[in-house]
Amino acid sequence: MRYVKISPENTYEFLSRLKGMGTLYAPSKISEQFYDFQEVDDVKDVEFDYHRTIRPPRRFFYPVEETMFTFDTHKVELKEKLPRKERVILFGVHNCDIVALRIMDAEFLDEQPDPYYQIRRQNGIIIGLSCMPDEYCFCNVRRIEFVDAGFDLFFHELPDGFLVRVGTVTGHKLIDPNMDLFSEVSKKDVDNISEFERKKADAFKVKGNWDDLRYLLELRMDHPMYEREADKCLGCGNCTLTCPTCRCYDVKDKPSIDGRTGERIRFWDSCQFRTHGLVAGGHNFRETKQDRFYNRYQCKNAYCPETTTAYCVGCGRCTYFCPADIQFRSNLMEIGGYQEVKK
Amino acid sequence: MSKEQEPSIYETHKCRLLRKYQLTDLESLFLFRFEDPGVAQDWRFMPGQFVEVSLLGLGEVPISICSSARRVGFFELCIRNAGRVTSAIHQLQPGSLVGIRGPYGNGFPMEQFHGRDLLCVAAGLGMAPLRSVFLYALDNRWLFGNITIINSAKFGNELLFQKELEAMKDIATAENISIVQTATRDPDFEGLHGRATVHMDKANVDPKNCAVAMCGPPAMYRGMFDYLVEKGYDPRYIFVTLERRMKCGVGKCGHCNIGTATSWKYACKDGPVFDYYAITSIPGLI
Numbered sequence: 001m002r003y004v005k006i007s008p009e010n011t012y013e014f015l016s017r018l019k020g021m022g023t024l025y026a027p028s029k030i031s032e033q034f035y036d037f038q039e040v041d042d043v044k045d046v047e048f049d050y051h052r053t054i055r056p057p058r059r060f061f062y063p064v065e066e067t068m069f070t071f072d073t074h075k076v077e078l079k080e081k082l083p084r085k086e087r088v089i090l091f092g093v094h095n096c097d098i099v100a101l102r103i104m105d106a107e108f109l110d111e112q113p114d115p116y117y118q119i120r121r122q123n124g125i126i127i128g129l130s131c132m133p134d135e136y137c138f139c140n141v142r143r144i145e146f147v148d149a150g151f152d153l154f155f156h157e158l159p160d161g162f163l164v165r166v167g168t169v170t171g172h173k174l175i176d177p178n179m180d181l182f183s184e185v186s187k188k189d190v191d192n193i194s195e196f197e198r199k200k201a202d203a204f205k206v207k208g209n210w211d212d213l214r215y216l217l218e219l220r221m222d223h224p225m226y227e228r229e230a231d232k233c234l235g236c237g238n239c240t241l242t243c244p245t246c247r248c249y250d251v252k253d254k255p256s257i258d259g260r261t262g263e264r265i266r267f268w269d270s271c272q273f274r275t276h277g278l279v280a281g282g283h284n285f286r287e288t289k290q291d292r293f294y295n296r297y298q299c300k301n302a303y304c305p306e307t308t309t310a311y312c313v314g315c316g317r318c319t320y321f322c323p324a325d326i327q328f329r330s331n332l333m334e335i336g337g338y339q340e341v342k343k
Numbered sequence: 344m345s346k347e348q349e350p351s352i353y354e355t356h357k358c359r360l361l362r363k364y365q366l367t368d369l370e371s372l373f374l375f376r377f378e379d380p381g382v383a384q385d386w387r388f389m390p391g392q393f394v395e396v397s398l399l400g401l402g403e404v405p406i407s408i409c410s411s412a413r414r415v416g417f418f419e420l421c422i423r424n425a426g427r428v429t430s431a432i433h434q435l436q437p438g439s440l441v442g443i444r445g446p447y448g449n450g451f452p453m454e455q456f457h458g459r460d461l462l463c464v465a466a467g468l469g470m471a472p473l474r475s476v477f478l479y480a481l482d483n484r485w486l487f488g489n490i491t492i493i494n495s496a497k498f499g500n501e502l503l504f505q506k507e508l509e510a511m512k513d514i515a516t517a518e519n520i521s522i523v524q525t526a527t528r529d530p531d532f533e534g535l536h537g538r539a540t541v542h543m544d545k546a547n548v549d550p551k552n553c554a555v556a557m558c559g560p561p562a563m564y565r566g567m568f569d570y571l572v573e574k575g576y577d578p579r580y581i582f583v584t585l586e587r588r589m590k591c592g593v594g595k596c597g598h599c600n601i602g603t604a605t606s607w608k609y610a611c612k613d614g615p616v617f618d619y620y621a622i623t624s625i626p627g628l629i
Contacts, residue, residue, distance in 0.1 A: 068353065071399040076440035078355045078399070112352045112593045214604040221603070221626060248597030251590060255400040262400050269597070276598060279588050280404070280426025298627075299600060302607030310604075 002166040002175075003185045010181040011155075011162060015043040015091060017178060022087025022125070025060065027053055037090065046092065048157070051134045052317055056244030057097050058104050060088050061120040065267040068116065068251070072261055081263075083116055085123050092129040096139045096315040098150040099307055100244030101126065106306035107247055125170060128154035130196065133203045136316025138329050141210040141338075142309055145200065158192050205340050206333070213336045214310070217301055221294075225334050230293035232324045237270030239296065239318035239328070245311050248276070271295055301332070352593050355397055355442035356382050360435050361417075367501050370423045370468070371433060372409070375443065376416060383416035389450030390475035391556075391584055391616045395592050396420065396432065397442030404428045405589040405611070407472035408446060413482045421471040421503060447592035448615045451476055451556055451582055459580065460488040460548035464539050464567065466495045466559030470503035472584055476556045484518070488553075491521040491546040495539040495559075499532030521547040540566050543574075554580040561585075561629035564622065581619040585610050585628060601628055 006014060018024050019040060026046040028038040035050040037057060069078040093101075108117040128151040139145045147154070152171035155162040163185055166172055175182060240246040250269040255262035269276060272292050277285035286292045300312040312328075319328045333339070362374040377383035388394075388408050395403045404426070410419035424433045435441070453476070461480050465473045473492070480487045496502045508522050515522055523545045526532035535542060539559070555576060557567060564583050571581055587599035587610035594612030602608045606625040622628050 069355075073399045076357055076399060076442060078397070078442060080351055080353070108595065110594070112595075114593075114595055115351045115353075217604040218626065247595070249591075250596070250598075251402065253400050253402050259400060264399075266596075271597065271600075277588055279586075280429060281423075285587055295600070298603045299607060301604040302602075303605070311607075 002172065004164050004166070004175060004182040005158070005161055005185050005189055006155075006164055006182050007161040012043045012046075014178060014181050015040065015046060018089050018091065018174070019043070022089050022123075024089045024091060026091040030054070037092075040091075048092065048129065050092070051131070051136070052094070052315055052320060053097075054242060054317075054321065056242060056315075056317065057090055057093055057101060058244055058247070060090060061101070061124060062104065062108065062117050062247065065265060066116060067263045068266050069264040070261065071253075071264060073255070074260060078264065080115070083119050085119060087123050087125070088120070089125040089127065091127045092155075093126055093151070094129060094131045094315070095144055095147045096137075096142075096313040097244050098126060098128050098147050099139075099142075099144040099309060100313045100315070102150040102307050103245045103304050103309070103311055103313070104247060106304055125174070126151045128165075128167075130154075130156045130200075132200055134316070135205055136320050136329070137204065137314060138206050138316065139314035140201065140204045141206050141208060142312060142314040143209055143211075144307075144309055144313055145204075146197070156193050157196060158189055163189050163193050206329070206338060207341050208338075210310075210332070210336055210338065213301055213332060214303060216336050217298060220335050223335055225331050226290055226294050226297070229326055229331055230288075230290035232326055233272070233289055233293050234324050235272050235274070235289055235292070236323060237272045238321050238323060239326075240270040240272055241268060242317040242321045243300070244313060244315055244317070245300075246270070250275075271299065297332075297335075353444065353591075355395075355444050356386070358441055358443045360437055360439045360441065362437055363435070366421065366503055369425070369501075370421055370503060373420045373422060373432070373435075374410075375418055375420065375441070377443075378440070386416070386446075388412055388418070388446035390453060390479045391450035391472050392446035392448045393472075393589065393592070393611075393615065394418075394420070394443050394445035394447070395589075396422075396428070397444065398428055398431050399442065401428050401431050403442075403444070403590070404432075405447075405592065407475070407584075409471040409474040411478040411482055412475065413479075421468070421474070423468060445592060447589070447611055449613070451584075451616050453479055455580065456480075456554035456556075457483075457486045458488075458552075460553040461490045462546050462548050462553055462555045463490075463492045464495075464543075464555070464557040464559065464563075465493065465503075466539055466563050467497070467501070468503065469558030469584075470494050470496075471558075473556055473558050474504055489519045489521070489548050491523065491548050493523045493525070493539045493542055493546065495525045495527060495542075497527050498529040499526040499534060502526065519547070521545060539563065540570060543567075543570055550575040551577060553577070555582065557581075557583045564629050568619065568623065578619040582616050583619075583622060583629075584615045585617060586615070587611070589615070601625075603627060 024040040025037040108114040154165040248269040357378040358375040364372045525535035589611040590596040590598040594609040599610035
C-alpha cells in the first residue's frame with residue numbers, strides 16, 4: 001500500500017481541489033449535537049472531529065426515494081429511469097461506514113446487481129477518516145475498527161496533519177496530480193499512528209469480539225430482554241433509518257392526474273413498521289411490535305459472508321438516535337453475557 | 344451490446360391475458376402469453392417459482408406459476424381476489440396487458456425427484472404451485488414412479504382445480520396416479536372429509552423412494568413432518584414452499600426476510616422452496 005502525508009493547511013487545499021472534480025460531501029455540524037454529511041461550500045466548515053452523522057452515507061448511492069421507472073398505462077410499458085453518472089466524493093467516512101458500504105455492495109451488487117445503486121456507486125469516491133470512539137461505539141467487537149478495503153483514500157489523524165493510505169487506483173489518481181500537497185511519511189508519523197491506534201483500542205467500552213453472538217442470539221431466543229425492550233419501543237423506525245446497513249425498500253406507483261402515465265418509486269422502508277410484513281387479506285408475518293423488534297436483532301447480527309462481519313458495524317447510531325433510549329449494545333451484551341471493561 | 348443495454352434485474356415483460364377461468368368464489372385461473380416473440384421463446388421457469396405481476400399505476404404482486412413448465416410462451420397463474428392489486432387483476436378482461444417480471448425463487452429441485460415416486464400435499468391455495476409440480480411429473484411421466492396428489496381445502500367449493508383432478512380419475516389407475524381430495528370443515532361435501540394429514544394413508548407411494556412436495560399453512564408442515572419421518576420417508580426429499588411478502592423478488596427489498604442470525608434468508612431468493620432440514624433447523628421459517 002502507498003502511504004503519504006499531508007499537513008492541515010494542505011488538506012484544506014486538497015479538499016478545495018476535490019470540489020472541482022465532483023460534488024464533495026463531508027461531515028458538518030448541523031446542530032448542537034448532530035452532524036451530517038453536507039455538500040461542502042467552504043472547506044473550512046468540514047468537521048474532522050465528529051462522532052457520527054445522523055444520516056448514514058448509503059443515501060448517496062441509495063437515496064431515500066427515487067423513481068425507478070416511468071410508465072405508460074395505455075401501452076403498458078415501463079421505462080427504466082437510471083441515475084445520471086455524476087461524480088460524488090465523500091470525505092471523512094469512518095471505518096464503520098466504510099464497512100457498511102461494503103455490506104451494501106454485498107447486497108446490491110451481488111449476482112443480480114441493482115442498476116440504480118451500481119451506477120451511483122461506480123461514480124463514488126470514498127475518503128476515510130480515522131476516529132476516536134465515544135461511549136456508543138463498538139466497532140471493535142465487530143472486528144472492523146481498522147479497514148483494509150472499501151476506500152480510495154484513508155486519512156489517519158497525526159498531531160501535525162494526516163497520514164494518508166491509498167486504497168485504490170482511483171486513490172492514486174487523486175494523489176498523483178496533487179503531489180505538491182503531499183510529502184513522505186516519516187518514522188515519527190508511523191509511531192504516531194500506532195500510538196493513535198493504541199489509544200483508540202483503549203477507548204472502547206467493550207473488548208474482544210462478539211463472533212459467538214449469532215449463536216447465542218439463536219440459543220437464547222426466549223430471552224426476557226426482547227419483551228422488556230420491545231415494550232419501550234415506539235416503532236418509529238429511527239434505528240433503521242439511521243442504520244448504515246439497513247436497506248429495506250418499498251415500491252409504490254404514482255400515477256399522473258389523468259392516469260395515462262406515472263412513476264414507479266422506491267423509498268426506504270423499515271422493518272419496525274407494522275406494514276413491513278403485511279400482505280393482502282390482513283395477514284402479517286411480523287404481527288407484534290416484539291416480532292419486529294426481534295427481527296431487527298436477528299437481521300443486524302446475521303453474518304455477511306462478503307465482509308466476514310455482522311450486518312451491524314457497531315456505529316452506535318441506533319442507540320444514539322433512539323427516542324426511547326433503547327440501548328442496542330447493552331441489550332446484545334445481555335444476550336451474549338459480555339461485560340464492559342472496568343476503568 | 345453495451346453495458347447500459349443489459350437487461351435490468353427489474354425488467355418487466357408485456358403479457359396479454361388470453362383467458363380467465365373462475366375456479367372458486369375467490370380464485371380464478373389466468374392464462375397469459377408474452378407479447379415479445381423473443382421473450383416468449385426464451386422464457387423458462389421451474390415448478391415452485393413465482394412472477395411479479397404488474398398493473399401500472401397500482402403496483403405489483405408475487406404469484407406462483409401454476410402451469411406446465413413445458414409450455415413455451417404461455418403460463419397460467421391462479422390468483423385469489425384478496426387485495427388491491429389482485430382485485431384489479433380479477434377485473435381484467437381477456438386481451439388486457441399486464442407486466443410480468445421473473446421467474447423468481449429457487450423452485451422445486453425437480454431433477455432430484457427423477458426416478459422417485461411423487462407425493463404432493465396441498466392445502467388451500469397451496470394447490471397453485473403444486474399443480475406445476477404435478478404437471479411436470481405428468482409431462483415427464485417416465486421419470487417418475489407412482490404419483491399421489493392430496494388436495495385439501497376448508498370447504499368443497501374451495502378446492503382448487505377440483506374438476507381438473509376429478510376428470511383425471513379416468514386414467515389415474517392405469518397411470519398409477521392417486522388423487523385424494525378432501526374438505527376439512529364441510530359436512531355437506533360429497534367426498535372425503537378431514538385434513539390432508541388424516542388421508543396420508545391413501546398415498547400410493549413407497550416412502551423410502553418418494554419425493555414429497557408440500558404447500559399449505561405452516562401448521563400443516565409441523566404435523567406432516569412428524570408423520571412423514573415416522574413412516575420412513577427420506578427427509579432429504581421432503582420440500583415445502585413458504586409464503587412471505589416478496590416485494591422485489593431479487594433479494595433486495597428485505598420484506599420477505601426470514602430466519603435467525605445464523606441463517607438469515609430471503610424467501611424470494613433462497614426460497615420459496617425449502618427442504619426438511621432448513622425448516623427444522625432454522626427457527627422462524629414455519
